[in-house]
Structures are given as C-alpha cells and as structure tokens.
Amino acid sequence: MxxxxxxxxxxxxxxxxxxxxxxxxxxxxxxxxxxxxxxxxxxxxxxxxxxxxxxxxxxxxxxxxxxxxxxLDNMEADLEGQGHIMKLRYTPMQVRVDSVEDHESKYHDVFEEFETLNGMPVVVGTLHSMLTPFAATYKRLNPNKKLVYIMTDGAALPIYFSMNAATLKDKGLIDSTITFGNAFGGDYECINIYTALITAKEIVKADAVFISMGPGIAGTGTKYGFTGIEQGPILDAISKLGGRPIAIPRISFADMRDRHNGISHHSITIFGEIVNVEVEIPITIYSEEKDSVIKNQIKENNLDKKHKIEYIENNRTKDDIDSYGLKVKSMGRNYEQDSEFFDSASSAAIYITENK
The missing domain is CATH 2.40.50 (OB fold (Dihydrolipoamide Acetyltransferase, E2P))
Structure with missing residues (x-):
C-alpha cells in the first residue's frame, strides 16, 4: 500500500x-x-x-x-502547533489543529448561539480548478465584498498544496480560507461542513462563499464512484442552515470522454439523484449547437423540474482572469482549450452578483 x-x-x-x-x-x-x-x-x-x-x-x-x-537529518524538529483536535487521525501523520469549535476556542459559543445563514450565497463546485475563474469574476464585480473559500477533504488534504488558493489570497481575491474534515491548513479549522459554513457567516462575516475540494479528484468511470459527489450533501447542508445553495455544473466540450461531454455525468448524477433540495444552477449561454446539447440533457434528466435553472450571458471570463494576471488549467487544458468549463464557474459569480 x-x-x-x-x-x-x-x-x-x-x-x-x-x-x-x-x-x-x-x-x-x-x-x-x-x-x-x-x-x-x-x-x-x-x-x-x-x-x-x-x-x-x-x-x-x-x-x-x-x-x-x-x-532523517532533522528528526528533532519542534513543529509549531496548538489545539486539541486531530486531523489525519490515527495515522502516523496525524496533526493537531486549533479547531474553532473546540471548547477552549474563543469562538466556541458562536456555534451554540447560531440560528441561520440568513440567505448567504454559497457556491459549490466539484473541481478545484473552478475556484480561480469564479474568484476572478466575483472580485472584479464585487471588489469590496468578502469572499471565503472553504476547502473540503475530497482531494488534497493540506491547503498548502493549492497554488491557486495561495495566489488568490496574495492578490486579495480570497479574503479567508476554511478547511474542514481531514483537510487542514486554512485560516480557520473546522470539523465538518456545518461548522465551516457557520464560521464563514458568523466569524469571518463572508458576503459570499465558494466551496470545493482541493487539487485532485478521484474518479472511477462509474456513476457514483467519484469524490465530486460531495457536492450533493454540501448543497443540502447549505439549505438546512438557511443559506442559498448555488451549484456550478461541470461543462465541457473539449473532454474526449463521452460521459463528460456537455454537462458531465458527474453533475447530472448529483443534480438528478444525490442532492435532496432545490438549488440554483447557472448555465452559461454558448453557441446554438452547444446550447442544444445542454438543454437536451437538462430536459432528458428532468433537472429543470427539480431545480432553478438560470441562463447567463457571459463573455468576460478570460478578461477577468487576465486582469489579475492569473492562469487557469483543468485536466491539462487551459482556457483556450476548454473555455466552456471555466465560463461555467465565472457565470456563477455573475449570477450571484445580479441576483442578490
């Protein structure tokens, strides 16, 4: 092993x-x-x-x-750390973190007093590469709004591995980061998605939240065997706490695999079978031919009967990315090679800006 x-x-x-x-x-x-x-x-x-x-x-x-x-030449390293909550538990690499829910945390009472997210918009992606185009468009449209990134433990566990998160924080496009589950290294450490959402709302005072796994995704080519399936339970949690669940669909016309053509089977499975609540799904308007593929997928899978589908005009993604000197890549493809994928994330930022 x-x-x-x-x-x-x-x-x-x-x-x-x-x-x-x-x-x-x-x-x-x-x-x-x-x-x-x-x-x-x-x-x-x-x-x-x-x-x-x-x-x-x-x-x-x-x-x-x-x-x-x-x-092996620095075995006595005295590593910094505090707190009593362990992540990577019961492994040789377990680390302690100062979890915000801990009984010794100054934020402990926040979770007992919490009532509702009060309609806070929370956008949920499935791939880490959705973060950069979303943040670029959101911050360009809302330079004075506070954006929080919550990283799940669906892929990379240390947020340190994310060059995207580090770059976006350096440029002021992400204001704070939160890691939960066995993911660690965020500005705030949480035990689960519920307390992570409460932290974003009550402690960080976020105007908007983006949630996705870190770099990397596990997939098996089977209907349910992919870590991005976490999007469904996360959207349910947002609704349960009184937030506004918004889902980024995974869309591509560059992926050679049929199951990822148009709206990926990942998104169709999540929206059709996994998520239990109505969510808002922004869909970018593309060319007539590509729109036809997407609309047929939505109709065939009854997604429009279960969710609120909103079509968004978006011709700004590349300009938003370039304006901050950012680079994007997903599955080895850059913007020019797979523009529809990155537009999908950017359109979610346009949507929550125009529909407050």
Missing amino acids: LSRKIGEVVEIKKQNGQLDDIRVEINGEIFRAYNYPKMTGEVKVGDKVLLNTTAVELSLGTGGYHYVISN
Missing part, C-alpha cells in the same frame, strides 16, 4: 513556509518532491529524507510526486 525510499535533497526550487518544492536524488536519478515544513520540518540541501514514492511508481497524474515523510 505504501512505497518508501530514502533520497538526498539536491536542490530547493521554492520555499514559502508552507510547501517546499524540492529535487531529490534516489539511486542516481533526480525526482521532484514536496515537503510540508509545518508537518515534517525544514529541509536543506544535503539532507537525507524518507520519501513516500507510491504515486510516482503508479504513474499517477493526481498527486504524482514524491512526498517527504521524515527528514
């Missing part, structure tokens, strides 16, 4: 205090590796490190790098 090797750090490409992009030598070959200094301590050139090499040996695209398990 776990492949390990010992390597030597031969180069440090980038360090930001949260994620080290390094190069390691193993048996005369050079490999890319990542080190999380808050978990495994600092590394320097010449250090011997114990590496998890599983993903590379399996030739995986998602998570396909070596990861430092331990710095």
